[in-house]
Amino acid sequence: MPLVYAGVCSHAPGITGRADQADPVIREQFYAAFGAMGESIRASGAEAIVVIAAEHFANFFMNNMPSFAIGMSDSYDGPIEDPDWLGIRPFVAPGDRDLSERLIREVMKTSDVAYAEEWRFDHGIAVPLHFLTPQFDVPVIPVNINCQGPPLAPLERVWAFGEALRRAADAVPERIAIVGTGGISHWPATPDSGKINEQWDREFLDRWCGNDREALLSYDDATVYADAGQGGFEIRTFLAVSAAAGGAKGMVQFYEPIPIFAVGCTIASYSLG
Amino acid sequence: MSLYYVQKFLFQLNRDEALKVAYDRDREAALDGYDVSDEERVALVAPDIGLLYHLGVNGQILMHFAALHQIEWSDYLQRMRDGLAEHGPVREGVYAVTGYVGVEAHTASLANASNDGTA
Numbered sequence: 001m002p003l004v005y006a007g008v009c010s011h012a013p014g015i016t017g018r019a020d021q022a023d024p025v026i027r028e029q030f031y032a033a034f035g036a037m038g039e040s041i042r043a044s045g046a047e048a049i050v051v052i053a054a055e056h057f058a059n060f061f062m063n064n065m066p067s068f069a070i071g072m073s074d075s076y077d078g079p080i081e082d083p084d085w086l087g088i089r090p091f092v093a094p095g096d097r098d099l100s101e102r103l104i105r106e107v108m109k110t111s112d113v114a115y116a117e118e119w120r121f122d123h124g125i126a127v128p129l130h131f132l133t134p135q136f137d138v139p140v141i142p143v144n145i146n147c148q149g150p151p152l153a154p155l156e157r158v159w160a161f162g163e164a165l166r167r168a169a170d171a172v173p174e175r176i177a178i179v180g181t182g183g184i185s186h187w188p189a190t191p192d193s194g195k196i197n198e199q200w201d202r203e204f205l206d207r208w209c210g211n212d213r214e215a216l217l218s219y220d221d222a223t224v225y226a227d228a229g230q231g232g233f234e235i236r237t238f239l240a241v242s243a244a245a246g247g248a249k250g251m252v253q254f255y256e257p258i259p260i261f262a263v264g265c266t267i268a269s270y271s272l273g
Numbered sequence: 274m275s276l277y278y279v280q281k282f283l284f285q286l287n288r289d290e291a292l293k294v295a296y297d298r299d300r301e302a303a304l305d306g307y308d309v310s311d312e313e314r315v316a317l318v319a320p321d322i323g324l325l326y327h328l329g330v331n332g333q334i335l336m337h338f339a340a341l342h343q344i345e346w347s348d349y350l351q352r353m354r355d356g357l358a359e360h361g362p363v364r365e366g367v368y369a370v371t372g373y374v375g376v377e378a379h380t381a382s383l384a385n386a387s388n389d390g391t392a
């Protein structure tokens with residue numbers, strides 16, 4: 001079936017782990033926008049959610065680092081972090097091994113990808129699911145783009161991977177939603193944690209909504225690092241969703257810098273035709 | 274320098290309950306099999322968060338090591354800042370390769386850029 005939903009959201013661990021330290025008014029607005037995103041996904045009739053995240057050395061390490069990986073299991077547990085630290089209780093999220101395999105086979109036709117039959121979700125997936133499917137009642141297909149341990153895949157390859165995911169989602173009979181998580185400018189887990197380049201974020205979101213391939217691919221890692229921090233490398237997950245949206249235009253449902261969450265908190269989606 | 278093995282040890286420690294128990298029992302012994310320098314060994318055993326950050330450990334790995342030691346978030350950030358003040362800029366790894374300049378310098382450069390209207 002044609003793709004039914006394409007959107008992006010933040011995934012920083014502080015969103016749940018340091019919730020009590022944030023301004024409660026802004027926090028609740030953000031949580032409400034996150035919940036509304038979950039409602040939109042539900043309303044789309046999605047039978048599975050492909051979550052494109054940028055995990056943080058939870059499953060993948062520099063001994064054998066894939067640029068792109070897709071999970072292929074009937075279930076995934078998490079969080080891999082200490083539950084008290086992350087503010088998310090231990091969970092088992094449903095997967096769909098058979099659907100994963102069909103998606104992977106299709107993606108592989110144009111894009112090299114690793115598959116993983118074991119995957120313990122870290123905050124990159126656990127935080128979004130906590131809001132989007134709090135009952136863990138929709139199968140998840142986890143996807144990872146290496147945004148942590150350089151060398152990182154060039155943005156052109158990320159785009160091609162997003163296009164491959166779209167083709168795969170359209171090719172299976174199930175109704176698929178795609179959600180990218182991460183970014184945008186932030187300096188996570190470093191002495192600069194809490195710094196957010198709001199101007200850069202808003203410019204990026206403009207380009208993301210316009211979904212012009214050339215404008216989005218004109219970023220390069222050196223400038224991204226200087227202006228948007230190491231966390232900015234996670235624009236890869238957002239760009240993969242842009243490519244998957246196939247030229248559709250986007251809308252920002254929520255954007256607000258929340259320094260204690262260490263990120264400009266973002267909810268945005270594309271209007272699929 | 275053997276930053277790769279320092280990070281590999283911390284990666285394993287973050288995900289392996291048995292290694293956590295071993296590290297809790299005998300920190301030195303838990304490092305057996307990881308090819309780390311004396312300086313790195315001292316930092317991992319202490320633990321010295323500031324020195325580990327200076328040596329180049331990725332924050333996405335380091336923050337869980339700090340949490341394991343019950344180091345509260347703002348204290349974790351401060352220890353990294355202290356480490357930079359004491360030892361200098363990050364020596365190796367992603368923060369060094371990409372030209373990390375330190376908190377103040379970086380904030381100033383962002384401010385200058387936005388004053389120029391170029392950011």
Ligand SMILES: [Fe+2]
Pocket residue numbers: 011012054056124182183188234
């Ligand atoms: Fe992240």
